[in-house]
Amino acid sequence: MIDAITANHAAALAAKLARVEVAAVYPITPQTTISEKLAEMVSRGELNARFLLMESEHSAMSALIGASYVGARTFTATSSHGLALMHEVLMWASGVRRPIVMPVAARTIGGPWNIWGEHMDVIAERDVGWMQFFCENNQEVLDTVLMAYRVAEDPSVMLPAMVVVDGFILTHTVDAVDIPDQRLVDEYLPRFDPPVKLDMERPARLGGLIMPDWWMEFRYRIAADMEGAKERIKQADKEFSRIFGRGYGGLVEEYGTEDADAVLVVAGSAAGTAKEVADRLREEGARVGVARIRVFRPFPSEEISRLGSRKMVGVFDRSYTFGDGGAMFNEVRSALHGTDSIVKNYIGGLGGRDVTAAHMEWIFRDMLEVAERGLDRKVEWVGLKDGSGRW
Amino acid sequence: MSDGERKGRFTIPHEELMYPGHSACPGCGEPIAMRMLLKALGPRTVINIPAGCCAVIPGVWPRYSLRVPMIDHAFECTGATSSGIRAALDVKGLDDVTVVGWAGDGGTVDIGLQSLSGAVDRGTDFLYVMYDNEAYMNTGVQCSGATPCGAWTTTTPAGKEMACRRGKKRILEMMVENGIVYGATANIAYPEDLIERVRTAKSIRGPKFLHILSPCPSGWRMDPSKTIEAASLATRTGMFPLYEYRDGQYRFTKEIKNLKPVEHYLRLQGRFKHLTPAQVAEIQDLIVGELEVLKAKVEAGRK
Numbered sequence: 001m002i003d004a005i006t007a008n009h010a011a012a013l014a015a016k017l018a019r020v021e022v023a024a025v026y027p028i029t030p031q032t033t034i035s036e037k038l039a040e041m042v043s044r045g046e047l048n049a050r051f052l053l054m055e056s057e058h059s060a061m062s063a064l065i066g067a068s069y070v071g072a073r074t075f076t077a078t079s080s081h082g083l084a085l086m087h088e089v090l091m092w093a094s095g096v097r098r099p100i101v102m103p104v105a106a107r108t109i110g111g112p113w114n115i116w117g118e119h120m121d122v123i124a125e126r127d128v129g130w131m132q133f134f135c136e137n138n139q140e141v142l143d144t145v146l147m148a149y150r151v152a153e154d155p156s157v158m159l160p161a162m163v164v165v166d167g168f169i170l171t172h173t174v175d176a177v178d179i180p181d182q183r184l185v186d187e188y189l190p191r192f193d194p195p196v197k198l199d200m201e202r203p204a205r206l207g208g209l210i211m212p213d214w215w216m217e218f219r220y221r222i223a224a225d226m227e228g229a230k231e232r233i234k235q236a237d238k239e240f241s242r243i244f245g246r247g248y249g250g251l252v253e254e255y256g257t258e259d260a261d262a263v264l265v266v267a268g269s270a271a272g273t274a275k276e277v278a279d280r281l282r283e284e285g286a287r288v289g290v291a292r293i294r295v296f297r298p299f300p301s302e303e304i305s306r307l308g309s310r311k312m313v314g315v316f317d318r319s320y321t322f323g324d325g326g327a328m329f330n331e332v333r334s335a336l337h338g339t340d341s342i343v344k345n346y347i348g349g350l351g352g353r354d355v356t357a358a359h360m361e362w363i364f365r366d367m368l369e370v371a372e373r374g375l376d377r378k379v380e381w382v383g384l385k386d387g388s389g390r391w
Numbered sequence: 392m393s394d395g396e397r398k399g400r401f402t403i404p405h406e407e408l409m410y411p412g413h414s415a416c417p418g419c420g421e422p423i424a425m426r427m428l429l430k431a432l433g434p435r436t437v438i439n440i441p442a443g444c445c446a447v448i449p450g451v452w453p454r455y456s457l458r459v460p461m462i463d464h465a466f467e468c469t470g471a472t473s474s475g476i477r478a479a480l481d482v483k484g485l486d487d488v489t490v491v492g493w494a495g496d497g498g499t500v501d502i503g504l505q506s507l508s509g510a511v512d513r514g515t516d517f518l519y520v521m522y523d524n525e526a527y528m529n530t531g532v533q534c535s536g537a538t539p540c541g542a543w544t545t546t547t548p549a550g551k552e553m554a555c556r557r558g559k560k561r562i563l564e565m566m567v568e569n570g571i572v573y574g575a576t577a578n579i580a581y582p583e584d585l586i587e588r589v590r591t592a593k594s595i596r597g598p599k600f601l602h603i604l605s606p607c608p609s610g611w612r613m614d615p616s617k618t619i620e621a622a623s624l625a626t627r628t629g630m631f632p633l634y635e636y637r638d639g640q641y642r643f644t645k646e647i648k649n650l651k652p653v654e655h656y657l658r659l660q661g662r663f664k665h666l667t668p669a670q671v672a673e674i675q676d677l678i679v680g681e682l683e684v685l686k687a688k689v690e691a692g693r694k
Contacts, residue, residue, distance in 0.1 A: 021482045022475065050478035054471060055509030062468030062506070066439060066475030069462050072482050074475075088465050096463075198437065198460050198476075200488060205455040207463035209446060 001179050007138040007170035010177050011077060011103040011163070012037035014145030016047045017185040018101075020075040021192075022067035024052040024060040029115045030171045031079040031105040038075075049075075057082035061089040061100070068098035069206055071197040073149070076100070079167065080107035083121045087128070093160045094129025094222065096207045097196065099152035100160040101145060106268070106318075107167040108351050116352020117167030119268065120319035123327045129222055131161040131229060132297040134267040138175040140248065141165050143240065146180075146189060150236045155195045157229045159222070166269040168352065180244055188243050226298045233295055251300035253292040256282065260289035262312040262367035264346075265304070265332050267293040270316060270355045277360040288364050293328065301335040308339025312371035314363060318349045325379045342375050348382035359383050402583045404430040413456040415448045418615025420605030420622065422448060423579045424522050425457070428491070431589035434459055436489045437480070439473055441503060442466040443495040444529045444607075445522070467502040469494040470510030473517045489593055490517040496537035497527045500560045511569045511598040518592045518599045521562065524607035532610040536560040539630070541674050542662045543612070549665035558677060563602050567636050572597035575635035575644065578604045580622035584633060584644055591635070604631045612661025624656040629678045632685060640692030641685070653678055 005013070011034050015023065023042075025035035041047040050067075054060040057078050064074040078086065083104055093100050106122050108114040122132060133148055135141045141163060148161035165171050198206065210218055234250040241247030255275050257263050266274050271292040278288045291307060293300065307313050313336060317326025324330065329345035336343055346363050349355040359382050370376060408429035415422045421444055429436065439462040440446055446463060450456045464472045473492040480488050492510070494503055499521040507519060526544045527533040534544040537559045547554035563574050573595045577585040585603065592599040606622050608615040625631035626645060630653060633645040653675045657663040666674070 022478045024475065050482055052474055052478055053513065054474075055505055055512070059468055059471035059474075059506050059509055062464060062471040063475030063478070065464060066462060066472035067479035067482075068475075070476055070479030070483060070485075072479035074479075089468065092465055198462065200435065200437075200460065200485065203434075203458055203460045205449060205452070205457070205461040205463070208449065208452050208455065208461070209463075210452050214452065 002176055003179055004174050005138065005177050006033065006172055006174055007135070007141040007165045008033040008105070008172070009037055010138045010142035011145055011165065012041065013179055014142045015075045016041050017180065017182060018073065018075070018146060018149050018189055020047070020049050021072040022050045022052065022064065023075045024054050024063040025076060026054045026057050026060045026078070026082065028057070028079045028082040030107060030117070030167045031077045031082070031103070033171070034077040034103060057085045058089055061086045061093060064100050065089065065093050065096065065098050068100055069096070069198050071192065071194055073192040074100045075102070077103040077105070079105040080109050080121045083125060084109055087125065090125055090128040090130060097158040098160060099149070099158055099194070101148045101152055101163065102160070103141065103145065103163045103165050105165050105167045105171045114351045117169055118318050118350045118352070119164070122162065122164050123319045123321060125162070126297060126327060129159060129226070130297060131159060131295065132164060133161060133295055134164045134293060135170065136269055136271050136292065138170060138173070138177045141170065142177055142179070143244070143246065143248070146185060147233070147236045147240055150189055151229060151232045153192050153194070154232050157225055157232055158194065159226060159229065164268065169269045184243055188240065230298050230300070248294055250303070251295040252303040253294055255290040255292065257289035257291055257307065257310070259287055260310055261287045261371050262314065262364065263289045263291050263307050263310050264314045264316060264363060264367065265291045265293060265328065266316040267296060267328065268318060270318060270349060273355055273357055274316070274360050277357050277364060281361070281364055286364065286368060288368070296328070299331055299335070304332050304335040305339065308336045308341045310341055312367050313341045313343050314346055314367045315343065316346045316348065316363065320347050320350065342370055344370055344375060345379045346382050347379065353383060403427070403586060406430060406433065408434060408458040410456045410458065412450065412454070413448050414450055415444070416609055416615070418606070418608040418618040419444070419448070420524065420579050420607065420618055421445060421522050424585070424603045424605050425493070427579070427582050427585050428520065428589055429457070429459060431586040432489050432491070432593060435487055436491060437462065437476060438491045438493050439464060439469060439476055440493050441469045441498045442529070443498050444524070445493055445495060447529065466498055468506045469498060469503050470507035470515070470519065473519070474510045474513055474515045477515050477517055492517055492519045494521060495528070496521060496523040496525060497535040500536040500562050508569055511566060511571055515598050516596050518589070518601060520601045520603060522603050522605040524605050524610060526610050528607045528610045537562070540677055541666055541670060543665060544662070553666065553670045553673070558681060563600060563636065566600040570598070571600045571636070573599040573635070573637050574601070576602045576604070576631065576633050578622050578626050578631060578633060580619050580626065581633065581645065588635065588644070610662070612664070613659055617659055621656065621659050624651065624659065627651050628653045628656045629682050630656055632682060634685065634689070641688040642692065643689055647682060647686070
C-alpha cells in the first residue's frame with residue numbers, strides 16, 4: 001500500500017512491521033513523532049509491545065539492554081542531546097552484543113541551542129560499536145529499519161544499529177512510501193532468537209567483569225563481527241530486493257561514477273540534491289558522479305577505495321569534528337590512500353541550513369577545477385555568509 | 392520473635408543459592424545480605440547490578456558464585472534496567488520471576504536516583520535493594536549521600552571540624568513519597584527479620600524498596616570480626632532503626648526501646664575515632680531527633 005507519510009511515521013510503521021516486543025521512549029525534537037506514532041499503535045492494539053515511558057534517553061537505552069538480554073526485540077528512537085546522553089550505554093549495548101535498532105533523527109548538538117538538522121550527533125557516536133545506516137528518503141527509512149533488524153540479529157553479527165534520518169528534512173516531510181505487507185515482512189525477518197540470553201534453567205552472569213587476560217579477545221570478536229557485517233548487509237539488501245522489489249546497492253550506492261572524473265561522496269538526504277545536479281551537469285558534458293555512503297559503520301573501505309581510479313573525490317560532511325577536516329572526509333581519504341585520486345573536503349548544511357542545488361553545483365564545478373589544476377585547499381566550508389570558509 | 396524461633400526450629404531456609412568462593416573482602420556485609428535475600432526469594436529470581444563492590448564480589452568471568460541469572464549494566468541505570476528486564480520477562484510469559492535491582496548506596500541515593508525514581512513512577516513490579524555500606528567503598532571510601540554525620544572518608548578527611556555534618560539522605564521516605572507499594576529497612580545482624588521483609592516484598596506486586604545496612608570493615612576502619620556486632624549496634628543505638636512502610640503506614644519492625652548510647656557504636660569504628668565528646672553528643676542528639684520524626688510517622692499511622 002502506498003501512503004503519503006513522514007519519515008518518522010515510516011520509522012514507527014517499520015517498528016510495528018518488525019513486531020518489536022519492548023519499546024522504551026523519551027521525547028526529543030525532531031524524533032518525538034516516532035514515539036507518538038508508536039504510542040498510538042500500542043494503545044490501539046495494533047502493536048503488541050510493552051511500551052515504557054522513560055525518564056531520560058540514558059534510561060531508555062538501559063531498559064532496552066535489559067529487555068534484549070531477556071530475548072525481546074527492542075526499539076527506541078532519539079536525536080541530538082538524547083543520543084549524546086546515551087553515549088555510555090551505547091557502548092554497553094554493543095559491548096554486550098544486544099542487537100537494538102534505533103532510528104536517530106540527526107540533529108545538531110548545543111550549545112548554543114539549535115534544534116535543526118545536521119549529522120554531528122551521529123558522527124560523534126561513530127566509534128561506539130553500532131552499525132550506522134544513512135537514509136536518503138522516507139521509503140529508505142522504513143526499509144532500512146527492517147534490514148537493520150535482520151543484520152543486527154544475525155547470530156554472526158549481534159551488534160546494534162542506528163538508522164540515520166535527516167532531522168526535519170526527512171523526519172517532518174511527507175513523501176510517498178510503499179508500506180509492505182506484514183506477510184512479506186514476516187518472511188524477510190525471522191523471529192528474534194539470540195544465541196546468548198537470560199536462561200532461568202541455566203543461570204549465568206551476563207556482562208560481568210572481564211580481566212585483562214580476556215578483554216582483548218572480546219574486543220577482537222566485536223571488531224571481526226563488525227567486518228563480517230559488511231557481507232551480511234549486502235545479503236540483506238539482495239534478499240530485500242528479492243522479496244520487496246527494491247534494493248539500495250549494498251553499503252555504497254554509486255550514481256554515474258563509472259566514467260566520472262569527479263565523484264562526490266555524500267550521506268543522507270543531500271545525496272538526492274547531488275544526484276539531480278550531477279544529471280544536469282552531465283547534460284553539459286561534465287563527467288561527474290555521486291557515491292552515497294549508506295553504511296558508515298562498518299566503513300565501506302573496499303567500495304571507497306575502488307573510487308581511487310577517478311581523478312578527484314570530494315567528500316561532503318554535514319558535520320564538523322574539529323580535527324584535521326571532517327570525519328567522513330578523513331575515513332574516505334584513508335581508504336583512498338595509495339591511489340592517485342585528489343581528495344577534498346566540503347563542509348555544509350550545518351544547523352539546518354539548506355543544502356541547495358546551487359551549493360551542489362558550486363561543489364561539482366570546484367571539483368572539476370581541482371581535477372584539472374590540482375588541490376587548492378583541503379577543507380572548504382560551503383555557503384558561509386562571507387565566503388571565507390576555507391583553509 | 393517469630394513462630395520458628397519460639398518452636399526452636401530453623402528460621403532460615405536451608406536452600407543455598409550462593410556458592411562459596413565469592414571475592415568479597417573478609418567481614419563484608421554484602422554477601423551476607425545477598426545470601427539471605429536469595430534464601431528468601433528462591434531460584435526464580437533475576438538480579439541486575441550496576442558498578443560497585445557488587446560487580447566484583449560474584450566473581451570474575453567466567454566464574455560466577457550465584458545460582459540465579461545476573462545482568463550487569465552501567466552505574467546510574469539500575470531502576471531503568473530493571474524496568475526493561477521486567478517488561479521482557481512479561482512479554483515472554485515469565486511473570487513468576489522476581490526482578491531485583493541490587494545497588495550500593497552511591498549507586499542509589501546519588502548517581503542512580505533519577506533512574507530509580509523513574510522505575511518507581513512507572514510502577515515497575517520489582518524489588519530494589521540498596522545495600523548500604525555508607526560510602527563509595529569500591530573506589531576506596533569516598534563520601535556518598537548515605538555517609539552518616541561525622542564519618543571520616545577520603546573525601547571528608549577528619550580535621551578539627553566534624554567532617555560530613557549532615558545526616559543521611561532519607562531515601563526510604565523519598566521512595567515512599569515517590570510511590571513505592573512497600574518499603575523497609577533491614578540489617579544483616581537480624582537475618583530472620585531481613586528474610587521476612589524480603590518475603591513480604593515478594594508477596595506484593597509493584598515497586599518495592601529495601602534498605603539493608605551492610606558494614607564494610609575496610610571503609611569503616613574496624614576489624615573484620617566486628618561486622619555483625621557493628622551492624623547490631625547500629626540498630627540497638629537507634630542509628631539504623633528497623634521499620635517498614637505498607638498501605639500508607641509506617642511500623643517499627645524492631646521496637647525502639649532501651650537504646651544504647653551511640654558511643655558504643657561509634658567507638659567500634661576507626662572512621663569515627665577523631666570525634667570529640669562534644670561531637671559524639673551532637674550525633675546522639677541528631678539520632679534522637681531523627682527517631683522522633685520517625686516515631687511521629689509511626690504514631691500517625693496508628694491513628
